[in-house]
Amino acid sequence: MSSSTVIKVDQGVMAKMSDYYDTHKKAKTPPYSTFSATKNGVTITAYTSGKVMFQGANAEQEAAIWGSALEKKNTAPVSGLPKDFSSRSAIGSDEVGNGSYLGPVVVCASYVDQKHMPLLKELGVKDSKELTDREIKLIAKDIKEVIPYRELIVTPEKYNQIQPDYNVNRMKVALHNQAIHLLLQDLAPLKPDSILIDQFTPEKNYRKYLEREKIQVTDNLYFATKAEQHHLAVAASSIICRASFLEALDQATLELGFTVPSGAGPKSDLAAAKILKRGGMNLLRQYAKLHFANTQKAQNKL
Numbered sequence: 237m238s239s240s241t242v243i244k245v246d247q248g249v250m251a252k253m254s255d256y257y258d259t260h261k262k263a264k265t266p267p268y269s270t271f272s273a274t275k276n277g278v279t280i281t282a283y284t285s286g287k288v289m290f291q292g293a294n295a296e297q298e299a300a301i302w303g304s305a306l307e308k309k310n311t312a313p314v315s316g317l318p319k320d321f322s323s324r325s326a327i328g329s330d331e332v333g334n335g336s337y338l339g340p341v342v343v344c345a346s347y348v349d350q351k352h353m354p355l356l357k358e359l360g361v362k363d364s365k366e367l368t369d370r371e372i373k374l375i376a377k378d379i380k381e382v383i384p385y386r387e388l389i390v391t392p393e394k395y396n397q398i399q400p401d402y403n404v405n406r407m408k409v410a411l412h413n414q415a416i417h418l419l420l421q422d423l424a425p426l427k428p429d430s431i432l433i434d435q436f437t438p439e440k441n442y443r444k445y446l447e448r449e450k451i452q453v454t455d456n457l458y459f460a461t462k463a464e465q466h467h468l469a470v471a472a473s474s475i476i477c478r479a480s481f482l483e484a485l486d487q488a489t490l491e492l493g494f495t496v497p498s499g500a501g502p503k504s505d506l507a508a509a510k511i512l513k514r515g516g517m518n519l520l521r522q523y524a525k526l527h528f529a530n531t532q533k534a535q536n537k538l
Contacts, residue, residue, distance in 0.1 A: 240291045241299040247499070248365050249302060250282060251335025252461070254500075255436050258404045265529055270500050284501045317460055321430065321467060325349035327419060328469025329412045330434040332477035334404055337504040337530040338496050338523055340484050341395060342477040343408065345415035346385040347423055348469040355382060356468050363464045364474040369482055376479030379472050386419040387476060389484070396521050405437045409445040416453045430456050434463040434470050488523055496523065500530055508534035 257273035278292035329345040464471040488496040
């Protein structure tokens with residue numbers, strides 16, 4: 237028996253959903269949608285409005301993966317995460333930009349010990365989705381002066397070079413692992429109590445992709461969706477990532493002479509069409525992730 241369920245999500249969850257269903261996506265998407273995928277007999281369609289429709293016999297169960305997390309936004313119990321986790325000294329990692337057609341992918345790992353927690357709170361460190369772009373840029377500068385961190389930035393041009401061999405999730409596993417590894421080297425001989433990764437794919441998949449990396453960080457790993465709500469280290473990393481992503485868009489705007497937007501909606505299609513008109517695919521590959529459906533949409537606009 238077929239059924240349908242609709243939920244409303246924010247941009248951060250939408251980006252995670254896009255990554256989660258990456259290998260199940262359809263080539264064509266309905267009007268006003270950012271992606272459409274089919275998994276376990278369920279068709280998932282995400283719209284630019286933030287609504288996501290699940291259709292199929294197991295629609296409710298598939299939607300519940302995301303819907304339950306929204307309903308329990310601030311108090312959601314996280315499987316495998318100790319009750320005192322938020323007060324531990326830990327590394328936290330997050331990424332920004334993977335769901336945006338234009339701009340880089342930025343991954344950051346930060347270390348926050350107990351003595352720095354009061355100061356970070358005083359600086360305004362919290363879930364980056366609750367901060368304005370201006371606040372994020374200001375707070376990121378302060379964070380960088382206070383705690384150790386490692387940041388990796390994959391430009392669109394580099395992204396397009398490696399994307400055929402790395403799907404989105406494998407790429408992000410490699411980046412998170414590398415950022416954490418470099419930070420651990422910086423901190424040595426100090427060893428953090430735990431490492432928390434903002435979950436973008438099931439732990440089993442993360443560890444499967446991790447096996448392909450030459451250097452593998454495997455000890456004391458924890459995974460949680462909306463992890464920035466569970467430890468300041470992830471929140472700090474998220475802010476640093478977001479600030480760098482915004483700065484990259486600002487720089488692209490200066491270079492091109494028109495606003496370069498984030499996201500993967502109609503505004504991105506228009507911006508890409510302008511880039512194509514000016515310099516063709518050679519110019520577009522410097523600013524956009526070419527495998528997104530937006531590339532075809534931009535070409536159609538020309």
